[in-house]
Amino acid sequence: MTENMKKNNFExxxxxxxxxxxxxxxxxxxxxxxxxEEIKNGECRKYYPNGKLAYEGLYSCGSKEGKWIYYYNTGKIKTIQYYKEGKLLKTENFNEKITTFSEND
Structure with a gap:
């Protein structure tokens, strides 16, 4: 349980x-x-109409946390983003020929 949960009325x-x-x-x-107030917390997944995963990631008290993976509708990885306390730290983009990386401040 996080400090935010302990301090507030976690139900x-x-x-x-x-x-x-x-x-x-x-x-x-x-x-x-x-x-x-309902706040996203835990695993989050979205799917394409074809049933394949569109993205997956983790929320911690309403903020994105850790690795978020976005997929093409074919199932191949499109983008990986890394978060800490809701702040985007790094993005990796993938396609069939080129992989690019970007660091976020």
């Missing part, structure tokens, strides 16, 4: 799913409730 963890019209999964994410 519960819920998992949400959203679906495309055909019933395939579109989003999956978890939230925590702090002081009557």
């Amino acid at each position: 519960s963890i819920k998992t949400y799913s959203e679906f495309y019209e055909d019933g395939t999964t579109k989003y999956k994410f978890s939230v925590i409730k702090i002081n009557d």
